[in-house]
Every structure is written in C-alpha cells, then in structure tokens.
Amino acid sequence: MVAPAVFPSFQHAYAAVLRHVSENYEFANSARGNDSHECIGASFRLTDPRRRALFLTARPVNPVYHYAEALWYLGGLRSLDLIGHYASRRRADSRDGTTIDGSAYGARIFAPRPDGVPSAFDQALELLWAEKDSKRAYLPVFESHDPDEIGSPDLPCLVGLHLLARDGHLHMVTYMRANDANRGLVCDVYSFTLIQEFAAALLGLRLGTYTHHVGSMHIGIRDLARVDKVLEETAADPESTPRFAAPVMPADTSWQHIRTVLEHEQLLRTNQVQYTPGDVAALDLPPYWQRVLLLFEAHRQVTHCPADPVDPVLAPSSSRA
Incomplete structure (x- = not known):
C-alpha cells in the first residue's frame, strides 16, 4: 500500500498535483462537454492545514471569496444570496435561480434535519466527545439520489468528510468523487481545512493533518496554459515557503x-x-x-x-x- 504524498503546505501540494496530472494523465475525456486530462485515484496529505492559501503570481486567488464560501458552508445555507454575490458563476449551479442543492455542502453537514435531528456535524462532535478514538465521525454529503437527474449541473463533488481524534489532535480525511485540480481543488481545500480547524477548536483539540482523496483528479484543457505558468513559477523555487504566516483560528472560537x-x-x-x-x-x-x-x-x-x-x-x- 502506498501512503498519500505528504506536503508542508497546500501550495506545495497544489504544484505537485498539477505537475502529476499534466505529465502523467491517464485519460482525455469530455464529461458534459468539459474537455480535460484526468488521473484516477489521487491523494495528498498536509501536515499543517492552516497553510491553506496560495501565494502565486500565476494563480491569483481571492481571499474574500475563500472566507465567504467557508462561512456559507458553516452557516448551513442553500441560498444564492451570499455565495452568488461573491461569485456570480455559482448561479449557473442553481435550478430555480435562488438556491443551490448539490454543491451546498454546508446545508448537508451543518443544517439540522427538518425532523429535529441534530446536524451531521453536531452528531459527529457528540460522538467524538463520547468516544475519543471513534472511527465513526463521518459527515456524508453525496446521497444516493444525487445522480438521478442525468446532466444536472449541480451534483456534489464532495462525498464526505471524516473526523478522527487521535492523541490530542483532530485529523480530517476528505473524499471527493472528482476535483478540478486548477479550480475547485483550491477552494475546496481552503474551506474544508477551515472547517477542520473550527471543529478542532470546538473539541478542544490541536489541529492535526489533512488528507485529500479524489476519484477523478483532472485539469480542464482550457486551463493548460495557466497551469504551465504555475509550474514554471513553482519549478523556479520548488522548496519555496508561502511568504506570509498562516493565521491561527482562536481556540475559543464558537x-x-x-x-x-x-x-x-x-x-x-x-x-x-x-x-x-x-x-x-x-x-x-x-x-x-x-x-x-x-x-x-x-x-x-x-x-x-x-x-x-x-x-x-x-x-x-x-x-x-
């Protein structure tokens, strides 16, 4: 068995993933008209999930959107009001023009169920308080009915998040059915590691490792030129450390x-x-x-x-x- 590749920061992992898919892709496909190069079964681990941000000239990111998306998830929201304000492209995921279902991961993780049952997140934390070494604190997102509508633009890419409390640290494992290595991966890792850090604060645990597993890791053909620029920039100094210290969420965050x-x-x-x-x-x-x-x-x-x-x-x- 081969363990996931381990990196000190997401910037290091991001460059490695882009290089791997670019140089070793197994398939060229066009799912729903999106031409891409694809590798099946990709994994990596971050030793410090707080180092989730990119600082690359060739791949600028929007920290406002990153926090907006993470808070949209934490709020358990489906409405487009918040997320559509910071990224109008998200409106294309909506069937009714006002809400998102499949990719509104927070609504499936953090919102209480209509029958009064606590959210999946609250149940997972209760479990970890009761059984510190539990393997059962899993937050499911992908549901059996999701593929029913063939061709839907709003199918969850996230299968689920797995919380594991070990030796005073909270580790998290993410399972994705698919990830665009240049686009969605950047936002997903930012939001999911922030959720992990928040869960660690609520549990009174130190932040552990973050592991990311993907069934279909791919790069869109339309993004290959930009990916080449990222690889040129990171190849010039492959051991470079992101230039700003990662902010630490307060341990008493509530x-x-x-x-x-x-x-x-x-x-x-x-x-x-x-x-x-x-x-x-x-x-x-x-x-x-x-x-x-x-x-x-x-x-x-x-x-x-x-x-x-x-x-x-x-x-x-x-x-x-």
Missing part, C-alpha cells in the same frame, strides 16, 4: 462567533452599514474574525463604491487575513 460574522457580512454585502477598523474592533469578536470582517468591508467598498479607492487603513488587515 458558533456565536460564526453567527456574528455571518450577520455582519450580510449587512456589509447589502450595503446597509459601512465599518471602520474601529467599528469592527468594538464588536465582540476575536481579532482573527475581525480581520475577516474587514475583508468583507473592503469588498463592500469595491462593490458599492467603485469610483472611490478602498480605505488604505484596511489594507494591512486584509493582507493578514
């Missing part, structure tokens, strides 16, 4: 903190408020989550006040988040 951030994100998104750093500092939030709100305030200024420059006071906070 559901109330998540609800507070979501409440103020909505006010900022709908331009009902505008915040200075002083305003955010006055909120009952740890500095970590204050910096996330300052990112949303910067986005509010860009979205609702495009003619005005973003308040430079927000820049240092944004770069650290």
